[in-house]
Amino acid sequence: MIETQAIKESIDDFLARQTADVERVIRKAAAEEITPRFRQLADDDVTQKSAPHDLVTVADRRAEEFLTRELPALLPGSVVVGEEAVHADPDSYGAIAGTAPVWIVDPVDGTRQYVHGDPGFCTLVALALDGVVLASWTYAPALDECAVAVRGKGATLNGEPLRAGTPEPDRPLTVATSHPDFTTDEQKRSLLGLVADGFAPRPCGSAGLEYLAVARGALDAVAFTWELAWDHAAGLLLVEEAGGAHATRDGVPFSITGGNALPFTAARDEATARRVADVLAHAI
Numbered sequence: 164m165i166e167t168q169a170i171k172e173s174i175d176d177f178l179a180r181q182t183a184d185v186e187r188v189i190r191k192a193a194a195e196e197i198t199p200r201f202r203q204l205a206d207d208d209v210t211q212k213s214a215p216h217d218l219v220t221v222a223d224r225r226a227e228e229f230l231t232r233e234l235p236a237l238l239p240g241s242v243v244v245g246e247e248a249v250h251a252d253p254d255s256y257g258a259i260a261g262t263a264p265v266w267i268v269d270p271v272d273g274t275r276q277y278v279h280g281d282p283g284f285c286t287l288v289a290l291a292l293d294g295v296v297l298a299s300w301t302y303a304p305a306l307d308e309c310a311v312a313v314r315g316k317g318a319t320l321n322g323e324p325l326r327a328g329t330p331e332p333d334r335p336l337t338v339a340t341s342h343p344d345f346t347t348d349e350q351k352r353s354l355l356g357l358v359a360d361g362f363a364p365r366p367c368g369s370a371g372l373e374y375l376a377v378a379r380g381a382l383d384a385v386a387f388t389w390e391l392a393w394d395h396a397a398g399l400l401l402v403e404e405a406g407g408a409h410a411t412r413d414g415v416p417f418s419i420t421g422g423n424a425l426p427f428t429a430a431r432d433e434a435t436a437r438r439v440a441d442v443l444a445h446a447i
Contacts, residue, residue, distance in 0.1 A: 226270035269393035273369025289396035299397035318404035327431040339367040356446020374398025378405035384430035
């Protein structure tokens with residue numbers, strides 16, 4: 164316990180001084196490995212992983228390699244859990260629940276959009292300890308937007324305070340959802356509960372940018388059916404620090420270490436999160 168407290172104090176000191184350094188590393192990774200390849204990919208630069216919609220590019224791999232080298236150099240003793248490294252070595256995912264500070268990295272969130280020349284992609288980085296996300300960075304290079312959140316310190320977008328606000332009363336809630344084709348039958352029934360009066364669901368794009376939309380009040384909620392930490396860690400803290408909330412189908416907050424009752428939601432405020440979670444729970 165004493166050792167864990169010392170590590171937490173060290174991270175707090177790091178975040179008080181070096182959040183801008185982390186942002187610079189992320190921006191440099193994008194500038195060197197992601198942006199130059201945007202709309203310039205050759206056919207052999209793109210491969211399929213486990214499913215037709217699950218793509219990976221040379222930009223994903225090179226950017227993750229860059230971040231895996233540079234982020235631990237900023238915070239000695241930290242480790243990296245990246246989407247592409249876990250694809251190669253699934254056991255490495257367990258570091259998220261380990262005792263070392265962990266950088267959770269999605270080098271290109273929204274690879275499908277990136278491949279198709281759509282600017283709706285981003286780089287996601289979160290710093291966590293003992294399963295708790297302490298800081299996050301969401302950088303959309305093609306949109307020139309960078310959102311930063313530090314637990315207990317708020318959230319900013321391009322340096323300006325970010326607030327989710329509250330949905331307007333008597334207006335259907337806009338909810339970005341997992342695509343039904345990529346869910347279990349039970350999860351599909353749960354999501355179909357949102358096809359009802361009072362809700363306006365639509366398929367999601369880049370998860371990171373959907374979370375940013377919630378945090379800035381442009382989207383009321385998300386409802387997702389998968390729990391891979393690199394897609395959610397950064398955005399969930401961003402929403403929290405912008406005044407929002409998140410909840411799984413059983414009504415408790417989402418955990419990045421797994422074991423969540425799915426689907427789950429993140430929303431502009433706690434009342435909206437409870438409302439969406441209740442629909443997800445009772446539509447099965």
